[in-house]
Amino acid sequence: MDIRSQIAMVFHLDKCIGCHTCSIACKNIWTDRKGAEYMWWNNVETKPGTGYPTKWEDQKIYKGGWVKNGDKLELRVAGKPTGLTRLYHNPDMPVMDDYYEPWTYDYDHLFEAPAGSDQPTARTISLVTGEPIDVKGGPNWDDDLSGTPDYGRNDINLRNVGAEDQEAMFQLERMTMHYLPRMCNHCLNPACVAACPSGAVYKRGEDGVVLISQEKCRAWRLCVTACPYKKSYYNWSSGKSEKCLLCYPRLETGQAPACMHSCVGRIRYLGVLLYDADKIKEFASCPENELIDRQLDIYLNPFSEKVIRDAKKNGIADSTIEAAQKSPVYKFVKEWKIALPLHAEFRTMPSLFYVPPMLPVMGKMENGVYESTTTNLWGKIEESRLPLQYLANLFSAGNQDKIKEVLKKLMTVRYHRRQVTVNDIEGSLLDAAFESTGLTPDVADAIYRLTSLVKYDERFVIPAAHREEAIEMIESTDDRKGNTGFGEKKGTRRVF
Amino acid sequence: MIDSFLLIGLPYAAIFIFLIGSILRYKYYGYSVTSHSSQFLESDKLFWGSRLFHSGIVVLLLGHIIGFLIPKSIIVITLTPLWMMIIEVTAFAFGLLTLAGIVLLIKRRIQVKRLHLVTSKMDLVVYFIILTQVITGLLVAYFHRWGISWYASSLVPYLRSLLIFMPDQAVIVSMPWLIKIHTISAFVFIGLIPFTRLMHFLVYPLAYLWRNYLLVIWNRDQKAMRTSKNTREGVKPVNN
Numbered sequence: 001m002d003i004r005s006q007i008a009m010v011f012h013l014d015k016c017i018g019c020h021t022c023s024i025a026c027k028n029i030w031t032d033r034k035g036a037e038y039m040w041w042n043n044v045e046t047k048p049g050t051g052y053p054t055k056w057e058d059q060k061i062y063k064g065g066w067v068k069n070g071d072k073l074e075l076r077v078a079g080k081p082t083g084l085t086r087l088y089h090n091p092d093m094p095v096m097d098d099y100y101e102p103w104t105y106d107y108d109h110l111f112e113a114p115a116g117s118d119q120p121t122a123r124t125i126s127l128v129t130g131e132p133i134d135v136k137g138g139p140n141w142d143d144d145l146s147g148t149p150d151y152g153r154n155d156i157n158l159r160n161v162g163a164e165d166q167e168a169m170f171q172l173e174r175m176t177m178h179y180l181p182r183m184c185n186h187c188l189n190p191a192c193v194a195a196c197p198s199g200a201v202y203k204r205g206e207d208g209v210v211l212i213s214q215e216k217c218r219a220w221r222l223c224v225t226a227c228p229y230k231k232s233y234y235n236w237s238s239g240k241s242e243k244c245l246l247c248y249p250r251l252e253t254g255q256a257p258a259c260m261h262s263c264v265g266r267i268r269y270l271g272v273l274l275y276d277a278d279k280i281k282e283f284a285s286c287p288e289n290e291l292i293d294r295q296l297d298i299y300l301n302p303f304s305e306k307v308i309r310d311a312k313k314n315g316i317a318d319s320t321i322e323a324a325q326k327s328p329v330y331k332f333v334k335e336w337k338i339a340l341p342l343h344a345e346f347r348t349m350p351s352l353f354y355v356p357p358m359l360p361v362m363g364k365m366e367n368g369v370y371e372s373t374t375t376n377l378w379g380k381i382e383e384s385r386l387p388l389q390y391l392a393n394l395f396s397a398g399n400q401d402k403i404k405e406v407l408k409k410l411m412t413v414r415y416h417r418r419q420v421t422v423n424d425i426e427g428s429l430l431d432a433a434f435e436s437t438g439l440t441p442d443v444a445d446a447i448y449r450l451t452s453l454v455k456y457d458e459r460f461v462i463p464a465a466h467r468e469e470a471i472e473m474i475e476s477t478d479d480r481k482g483n484t485g486f487g488e489k490k491g492t493r494r495v496f
Numbered sequence: 497m498i499d500s501f502l503l504i505g506l507p508y509a510a511i512f513i514f515l516i517g518s519i520l521r522y523k524y525y526g527y528s529v530t531s532h533s534s535q536f537l538e539s540d541k542l543f544w545g546s547r548l549f550h551s552g553i554v555v556l557l558l559g560h561i562i563g564f565l566i567p568k569s570i571i572v573i574t575l576t577p578l579w580m581m582i583i584e585v586t587a588f589a590f591g592l593l594t595l596a597g598i599v600l601l602i603k604r605r606i607q608v609k610r611l612h613l614v615t616s617k618m619d620l621v622v623y624f625i626i627l628t629q630v631i632t633g634l635l636v637a638y639f640h641r642w643g644i645s646w647y648a649s650s651l652v653p654y655l656r657s658l659l660i661f662m663p664d665q666a667v668i669v670s671m672p673w674l675i676k677i678h679t680i681s682a683f684v685f686i687g688l689i690p691f692t693r694l695m696h697f698l699v700y701p702l703a704y705l706w707r708n709y710l711l712v713i714w715n716r717d718q719k720a721m722r723t724s725k726n727t728r729e730g731v732k733p734v735n736n
Contacts, residue, residue, distance in 0.1 A: 084705070088550040095535065202712065204714075206715060217530065219531045219696075220533075236536045277712075
């Protein structure tokens, strides 16, 4: 057993209001630079929709992630030795137009335009070339447009949703949508790391953050192709690839990453998960319908004495183990099992989990017609407006039962809380819900509490970075200790 | 005098600059060592340009190096006219591929406006010197046939004489001017490597073939830190 600690995240989609505050917080800190204008390390998509870059989930186009080839797990195109043949030109690399051409406005013109009979305008100009351009798309161009043919209908997750269901989905009365905030998943089995020929992309051992060494990056660009989430970006100006670094300078000082700290809906949770690194290869290459279960298996119970002993043996600090015990992510993912990874079928074992959206829960389908005036307050999960298969394609590798299980639990929590606060739920209904989901009133209250009430310190349980030892990340302190002093770092030993 | 400068002084200067320059650039300006790919800004035209150019130039470069390393075997092989013919034609064909590639690349650089932003002055110098090199190479191959043979028998001894610090320019001085230009510009090319994006071929990531897919880097040895025995080990962790 090789126990390591991983900073993991949970996004509660029912709470996301799609305000893009996370994206802006990230943009202001990290990607407001030349060559990085088009990058959105964090972005928010509307589902159903095509996302950013357009249709990123369609690996027939972008060829990212791992595939199972017999018993072996291989990168779709970027691996050994294929990757090396693609350095001169990589036909599967997304180009700027797959994202969008960033732009600004010619504000100067408003001040400098000569006096005339017309009001001067600020034209859109490209942030790349500086020339006037006609804007054709942007990173959130599909915002709230889930009903439209260009965005909603082109969603790749509709591929195995029945034609009838799809038709019904796009009826005006039934149309629905939810938001999907996305960022780097800091995967346990990262494809970007595996694809980088220079070894510039790496996983930090201490907390599992996936980083790109800017010193070592040689612009071979294979990480961009390999990441199935398209969360590794190429900076066209510096000639280096960049990605989300989970605000590690903030993490190391005990602060939540900017996107999480700024989240208006407080949908984001961050905490430690302990996992067994020996199992990564085996679990990542299991059959597709087992992927979710196997991934849950890799995370270890931080309360188990054996796990604690092994973790200490592996050098994991006591403070990290304590953080793992308090981790909200552990509760959502492993204890309550109500958070699922996005597109587990990419086999990267993402460390970002989503509590799937329940909305709209009110109303239900009756004889193929959406009934919103029902006397019964909540419909059944199976009769919801959004076909379950669609959500299953997003969050459970196509397995409807998995997503149904989660939604039923979420529903039970709502029944329970409704009963506590309004007291108008039939007792038999509530009992049946508790029985079928295996929840208890206490657990339901705990889920409710963590979902709705907790403050900063409980949403973000960040392990101490041990600043007192942090200098050892850069140099050995003994170099200084045994030396001449006076601010000089020179040995006292004779050279000649 | 001018011959001595161009055929002895310049080569030594170029090689010296190349060796010291590349090491210093890598060590102190390692950040700047990148292929500076422009595929993100324009991909379709790059496909033909880059693929043709690179496959051509790699073969040509290897050919020159092999001739330099094992001239005697080359001479023996080229005694058979058929082999001589095959090698000569192949080399010429790859020369044409390289030329087509570099012409397409230059055309692309000029035509696509976005690329002007990522084109430095040194990039233009690189284009110029590579174009010179490829064109003179093709002309030499055309006008002074059977270069495979005379390169191994006459030019390699000159190059080797440089290597063993007993420069002997006698052979090359009497050679046609076209060959001299090709040789001199080759040394200029070598000397320019540390100052241009040409650095990227020195960091070709062959090591990828035998490294693990997953790469985990520990900033410190966690296990050692828990014991008091290791307080004075004084070994710096290998950092990224």
